[in-house]
Amino acid sequence: MVSFFRRKKPATSPSERRYSTEELAAAFPDALPAAESATVEAEPAADELTAAAPVASAVAQQTIAAPARVEAAVVEPEANAGTPTPSLEARAAAPVARHVAVVAPAPIPTPGPKPEPVIASAPAPADDLSVSTPASTPASTPSVATSIDKPAALPGKMGWRERLRGTALARSFGGLFHGNPKLDDALLDEIETALIIADVGVTATTDLVEDLRKRMKAREFADANALLKALRADLIALLAPVAVPLRVDPDAKPFVILTVGVNGVGKTTTIGKLARRLKGEGRSLMLAAGDTFRAAAVAQLQSWGERNGVPVIAQGQNADAASVAFDALQAAKARGIQVLIADTAGRLHTQQGLMAELGKIKRVIRKLDDNAPHEVLMVIDGTTGQNALSQLRQFHAAVEVTGLVVTKLDGTAKGGVVFALAREFGIPIRFAGIGERPEDLRVFDAEAFVDALLPESLGA
Ligand SMILES: Nc1nc2c(ncn2[C@@H]2O[C@H](COP(=O)(O)OP(=O)(O)OP(=O)(O)O)[C@@H](O)[C@H]2O)c(=O)[nH]1
Known part of the structure; x- marks a missing residue:
């Protein structure tokens, strides 16, 4: 040392x-132009790649303007107004509709011609998760709106290297x-x-x-x-x-994914991307808007769910996150939903009270299903460096993390924390976030990741 x-x-x-065109051509002799390559090996939701259509400027403007409209879409459950919350046991027997605001799924737009790419002049706001396909836009596959000033990742391993x-x-x-x-x-x-x-x-x-x-x-x-x-x-x-992919157990009805992590790591965005992937695989889904600290997070999920035909269970801001998760699980069971993804508010791993709240969410949903959550998915910001290790240690102690998503590896990440996490914890890394677009949530692929970090050969 x-x-x-x-x-x-x-x-x-x-x-x-710098890489010349010739060098790139030599490095990737089999690479097809992005438009021609729709399939990615080892990427189950290959359809997402085609959904990476560049977003038209009109869409970009809509997206940036979205928060105001989305705020209005937050539904306060009538039953909660002025009424004391009944015990969880009592609620287990009660009809779901009394407590929850279920955002009815909107019809899913049918795919149409791709709009011409227009580069937006400014990146989307940081917490902009809403779907960027307004009704008036020429029909295209809805996407989770994120920053729109970057080109879509190229498919396959080449996409990794690029990003x-x-x-x-x-x-x-x-x-x-x-x-x-x-x-x-x-x-x-x-x-x-x-x-x-x-x-x-x-x-x-x-x-x-x-x-x-x-x-x-x-x-x-x-x-x-x-x-x-x-x-x-x-x-x-x-x-x-x-590098163990997330496997949705078909016998779990529903398969419950609880997402956790510190503030701003990309939890809500990841849920949108993951939901899109799972839906693309033909699974029925429900989302629980458990980030009750941040009104925008609830609105993000509701808006996304509305546009993608995915029901979202939400309560008002500052509602009890465990209660939201409980209601959602009850609703998902009643509807025969296959996968329920529950969001939680970002919290610092050093905030003891908030960490304990995660344990409560887990205990409460276990009143309905002994095995839930089936996956505790911790989202880690890849730019965090060695601090990610202490984050994971604390979250693991609180809720027993079963899978990781390492996001923002495309940004200012150093890249090495993925190895440190793997070595120290051995917890499966399910996905890697290599960009802000829906298709940039990739099933973690050890070879693709390492090959993206190393030159192909000397002199490359
Ligand atoms: N570059 C890049 N940005 C990402 C990635 N994943 C998420 N982001 C961005 O990270 C920012 C924060 O994402 P959110 O989903 O709001 O984070 P959060 O963890 O839900 O935040 P809190 O609710 O405050 O805890 C957004 O601007 C996302 O677009 C990624 O893989 N790459």
Whole structure:
């Protein structure tokens, strides 16, 4: 680890690295133009990729204006006004409609011709989850509205590389392996630095680098390219055990997914994307608007549900999140829904009272189903770095997290925290968020992720 303090800079600064059209063509000989490639291997909701149609400017304006309209759509349940909330046991026997506001699904627009791409001048507001397909827009598949100034991710592994190119790890490795470096200790020191700076964590980094050093000394690598291949295999081996996709148990009626995480990590957005994916797989869905702290979060889900034909159970702002989840589960059972996704308010892992509330949500829904929630999905912001580890530790202690979504890996993420999470917890990473568009929620693919961080070969 001492070597971390005595190493030189890569010969080429990662930020200076540019890829020519020829280099890209050579790197991706099989790549099709985005419009032609509608299918992605290992991506169950391949239909989402076609839903990535660029959004027309009119739609963009509608989206930005949406919050006002959405606010009006929040329905306060009449039964709650001035009436004391009955005990959960009493409510278990009572008709669902007394307590909940169910947003009736709107008819699903039929897919039509794609609008011409128009680049919006400004990104969408931070909490803009509402669907960007107003009724007056030429029919196109509704999408969760997010920032609209970025091109859609390209399908398949190429999409990963495109989106993760900006991460610290990808830039460091790009610089390091550019121009056939010598196979020596200095190269290993540089790799060590890159991994530590990218938040892979000291232990994981030391293990990786020392293994490579031993093999180098044993003359296992003919050149730096062989070392790069070995590094790739080691990184994939670290992630492979956690690349376990979410499996919806058809016997769970409904399969309940409880989403948790700290503020602003992308929970509500992820729910929209996930709901879209599950719906695309032909499952019946219901959403529970359990983020009762933030009125906009309730409105986001309601608006999204309305436009996508997905019922949303909501109560007023500041309602008891456990009560919302309970009502939703009761309603989902009554309707024979296959998947219920419950949102929760973002909370800091250090806020003991709020963390305890998560445990309460779990206990309350277990009054209706001993096995619920079937998945406690924690959303982690990939830009958080090592703090993500303490977040997961606390949430896991409170609600026993069963799956992770690491979002914003496309942004200013360093990329390494995914390895640190995998190594320390071994909890399945179900999805990776590599952009703000619906199709950018990808089933986590260890190979695609590692390949997006490493150059394809020396000199690439
Ligand atoms: N670049 C990028 N942005 C993302 C991704 N996922 C979510 N976001 C953005 O993150 C921001 C916050 O998302 P929300 O869904 O509102 O976060 P939240 O966790 O529900 O927030 P709270 O309700 O405050 O806890 C939004 O601007 C999203 O568009 C991703 O994978 N990449």
